[in-house]
Amino acid sequence: KAGVTQTPRYLIKTRGQQVTLSCSPISGHRSVSWYQQTPGQGLQFLFEYFSETQRNKGNFPGRFSGRQFSNSRSEMNVSTLELGDSALYLCASSRASSLNNEQFFGPGTRLTVL
Amino acid sequence: LAKTTQPISMDSYEGQEVNITCSHNNIATNDYITWYQQFPSQGPRFIIQGYKTKVTNEVASLFIPADRKSSTLSLPRVSLSDTAVYYCLVGNRDDKIIFGKGTRLHILP
Numbered sequence: 001k002a003g004v005t006q007t008p009r010y011l012i013k014t015r016g017q018q019v020t021l022s023c024s025p026i027s028g029h030r031s032v033s034w035y036q037q038t039p040g041q042g043l044q045f046l047f048e049y050f051s052e053t054q055r056n057k058g059n060f061p062g063r064f065s066g067r068q069f070s071n072s073r074s075e076m077n078v079s080t081l082e083l084g085d086s087a088l089y090l091c092a093s094s095r096a097s098s099l100n101n102e103q104f105f106g107p108g109t110r111l112t113v114l
Numbered sequence: 115l116a117k118t119t120q121p122i123s124m125d126s127y128e129g130q131e132v133n134i135t136c137s138h139n140n141i142a143t144n145d146y147i148t149w150y151q152q153f154p155s156q157g158p159r160f161i162i163q164g165y166k167t168k169v170t171n172e173v174a175s176l177f178i179p180a181d182r183k184s185s186t187l188s189l190p191r192v193s194l195s196d197t198a199v200y201y202c203l204v205g206n207r208d209d210k211i212i213f214g215k216g217t218r219l220h221i222l223p
Contacts (some may be wrong), residue, residue, distance in 0.1 A: 004157075033211060043158070043201070043213040056210045090157045100146055105157025 002026065004106035012112045013022050018079040021109045025072050025093030031055075033073040034066055035090040043090070050073055050096070062090065078111075086113045118202045123218040132189040134217050136188045136202030139183050147178060148203045152216070158201060162187065197221045 005024045008072070013019050025032050034046040045058040049068035066076040078085055088110050092103040119137040126132045138147070146165055150158035164176040164185070170197055175188040189196055201216040 035211075035213075042215045043152075045211045045213070048211070058210055088155070092157065102159075102160040102163070103150075104157065108157055109154075 004091060004104050006091050006106040007091075008109060009107065009110075010110050012114065013081050014114050015075050015088045017081050017095055018077065019081060019111060020075055020110075021089055021091075023074045023076075023093075023106060025074070025089030025091075026104055029093035029095055029104070030072055031094045031096055032068055033094075033103070034074070034076050035058060035092070035107075036060070037088040037090060038086075046076065046089075048114060055066060080112045081113045083113050115179045118204055118212075118214055120202050120214065121202075122215065123220065125220045126192055127222050129146075129191055132192050132196070132219065132221075134187045134189075134200055134202075135184055136187070136204075136217065137184045138202070138204045141182050141204055145182075145204050145209075147176065149174070149176065149187045150201045150213070152199045152201065152202065158213070161200075177213060181187055192219075192221050194221050194223060 007022045023032055030105050031050045033048040034045050036046055037043045044063055046060055047054055048056045053069045063079045068074045088108045088109045090105055092105045094101040094103045135173040146163055146212040148163040151161050160177045162171055162174050164178050166178050171178045177186040197220055199216040199218050201213045
């Protein structure tokens with residue numbers, strides 16, 4: 001079956017702009033989690049959605065937001081981009097709760113903020 | 115969410131068995147222990163998950179002592195392609211997911 005897909009794969013933006021990233025989970029998976037990965041901070045949890053509801057949120061400012069649609073596809077949005085937002089953004093899906101179930105990660109979206 | 119402590123890095127040689135230990139002194143009764151592997155520029159990949167004693171699958175074994183305050187991921191007969199970062203996660207369904215810095219495993223020829 002098809003894996004987790006993320007679009008776009010690469011993105012270049014300038015400071016102050018906003019960006020929307022998309023994630024399509026594996027068919028049948030209801031949980032989608034988002035992560036930010038940078039060389040300095042490692043892999044950091046942004047938020048998890050399950051059945052269109054945010055279940056958990058990491059320690060990120062309100063500029064980072066997300067949502068999940070009825071077909072389990074998810075989007076995350078970053079407003080007023082800062083240079084420090086440059087990172088690899090990873091999406092992962094799982095059948096149910098992400099900590100007790102295997103998460104399947106997508107290839108990521110590499111965001112560069114100039 | 116129970117905090118985990120892993121070695122920052124490890125070196126080993128091809129063909130050896132590698133054991134990576136993760137400490138999680140504050141593990142809760144409902145917490146599971148999960149290990150992921152990550153190669154550069156890729157998302158992490160699930161390796162194994164356990165709750166107690168020993169779990170084995172086709173790629174690794176996970177040893178969990180009775181007190182569950184630590185766990186050991188065992189990779190049998192590693193190859194160069196096992197060079198990656200390995201993450202230990204501990205938690206349950208209500209927790210935020212914390213990957214930490216992981217253990218950077220470097221396999222030498």
